[in-house]
Amino acid sequence: MDGELDERDAGDTIDTLGREREALEAWRTYHLISDAMQMSHRLAARPRLRFALPLAASVAAVALVGWVAFAPQPVAPPAPAPVVAEAKPPVMVPLPAAANDYLLAHQGFSPRVSFQGMAPYVRTVSDPGQENRR
């Protein structure tokens, strides 16, 4: 994926994205994954920009969108890290509806409360509206 997609392919990719719900779903999924792996995402960002530069302005914008959509793909099946070799790549899902209930139940047992008072409890009342936008 790193730089071998040409201009026309990128354009086709955008069309495909527009046409297919499935592709859009995949696009969202990749973004979720990329959120979880910001580090890898940031590493991928550099070649992406370099690729876009030589193109005409309008095409560049389109190509960039194409790359933003697909750049995280190489990290979608994360390479197993040495220490966690036995763990399967996780499927990213939205926060469970009861996330705040779990956090409230969990928070009281966190040793952090011992030196931070109840500030970490703020997580347990986080605005679900804000979370869902991610």
Added chain:
Amino acid sequence: MKVFAILGVSLGLAAGAVQAQSPETLGWLRKMHQATQKLSYTGTFVYQQGARSETSRITRYADGAGDIERLEVLDGVPREIVRTRDTVRCYLPDSRVVKIDRRTPDRSFPALLPEKSGALARHYDIGLGETRRIAGFDCQAVVLTPKDNLRYGYRLYADVASGMLLKAVTFDAAGESIEQFMFTQLAIGNVTRDMVRPRHAARAWRVEDAAASPAHLTGWGLSAELPGFHKIVELKRRMGESKPVGQVVYSDGLAAVSVFIEPLQGRRDVVRTGLASMGAIHIYTREVANHMVTVVGETPAASVQRIADAVEYRQPQ
């Protein structure tokens, strides 16, 4: 997961950046703990996680009879949590619900007990960082750098004079901040009883009492424990309006991971198995023996997933 590949390098760098662990650094942790137990204070702090930040006010009232702490979210809907000597009450005005939970009676910081501080040092390098002025207080940084990728690191800034924690940053293996709490204003002392009363009368609100009580979850356990994490409590509770839920908590002295076990039978909603994240919190859901197992932890995804994958049910003999 490339993050883990550079773990060794970043850990080495981070560890080199702070002084070697000494009784002095543990002394700072003790000082923070004591400040949290003894001081009365009121202040405004910002909780930041990714692109999101939220401002809250926290007020703690301490007298001979115990202490009351009140946390009020200042942005958006005024959600509020009031913690008294034995109870935590969470007021949610948008849904008109009060959630009640028992407060853990043990107020000590086990990691600081002489017999436990060695365990903490086995999994974290603990050292002093820089000094910095935060919200008008001269602070000393204490840095806890994990020795493996199963836990996060912490940079804690404590007021030199009182030991009060002014800022806490959680960082990942790459040294990137993933979550932080920071006071923007703090006043120590001069707190009255009235300042910790809930603003919501909550009359006619629905009450959800967790009714948590110690229990033995027969048959449930881990096929393998995560290095450094030991079981600290096992109990039964209610959650929302659901049937009784089992909860087992594991901790390495700083971070904690809870395993929630709920029967799938009779559930109306579909269980979505997989990993979800919010700042330093990861939540991993899977099905085991016709139960939904939800693992919640302030640890990297790998730890939460490993504990979840180790959960097993063995038919009692």
